């Protein structure tokens with residue numbers, strides 16, 4: 046097996062060469078635990094020790110990371126991450142924990158069965174924009190939906206720059222549409238609320254049951270201990286798909302620029318506002334409100350943008366205050 050089969054790219058090849066390491070020293074983290082990681086390399090799977098120097102903060106190796114291993118199998122270093130998904134460390138507003146690294150493509154799933162919610166799509170697209178990955182929107186459980194085309198059009202409106210597909214992997218509606226985005230050197234992941242069909246899609250794409258669907262999980266949870274498992278699965282077309290529980294608890298984290306990926310339309314309009322720091326409320330000369338009046342953009346979308354902006358600013362402020370307190374000590 047070659048590293049490319051599970052997502053190795055030119056960027057990792059360069060980082061290896063720069064450090065004077067060879068491909069044989071390199072492996073990918075398929076599961077991260079306290080103090081150790083399971084990795085997959087050209088020689089297969091192994092469990093590696095994470096030294097204390099790498100254990101703290103966002104430097105700790107996480108699922109999807111490419112690491113360099115010593116002869117004895119300890120993690121020497123984590124190669125630079127191309128993309129990262131973070132969640133707020135438990136109970137803390139100011140510390141992020143990287144839950145997945147080097148994901149190129151995120152499938153954002155929303156169900157067409159009553160779960161359909163444009164605001165939630167916008168939120169996920171913002172998370173994906175912050176991570177650096179590219180997003181593809183999948184509207185799942187399409188068979189039972191009579192307004193499929195309308196929903197696709199609505200989703201396209203809130204996902205400028207992303208492809209949107211209505212699929213049903215159980216009832217066979219365009220179940221292979223997601224495959225067009227996969228291939229050697231590409232790492233994908235699935236995002237979406239509970240029950241939208243993330244595990245079902247992962248199992249379908251991989252070709253056998255690797256992810257536990259909700260029904261199976263709830264059954265298992267009655268007393269039995271679940272064994273730890275891989276969180277990165279190889280795909281028949283090459284590349285990998287990542288399915289880690291951490292992806293179910295992502296946090297909005299970046300700075301205001303992260304909204305330019307998910308709300309390019311609002312950001313472009315706001316450039317024409319009279320005041321640079323316009324909040325698009327009652328300020329004179331507001332180009333965004335003007336666009337709402339002209340029905341060029343929906344007020345709900347602008348509200349959604351403002352809500353996410355406040356959220357980003359609040360976490361940013363907490364982080365700045367914390368680093369100031371640290372410095373003053």
Ligand SMILES: Nc1nc2c(ncn2[C@@H]2O[C@H](COP(=O)(O)OP(=O)(O)OP(=O)(O)O)[C@@H](O)[C@H]2O)c(=O)[nH]1
Nearest residue numbers: 185186213214215239240241242243244245258259
């Ligand atoms: N009809 C239909 N049912 C689906 C589809 N995808 C998933 N389901 C069903 O929806 C239920 C939930 O699917 P899961 O794949 O477990 O959902 P999940 O997103 O992984 O849920 P969590 O693990 O809780 O986050 C299961 O009963 C699936 O069989 C689909 O495309 N069509």
Ligand SMILES: [Zn+2]
Nearest residue numbers: 318323325331
């Ligand atoms: Zn404005």
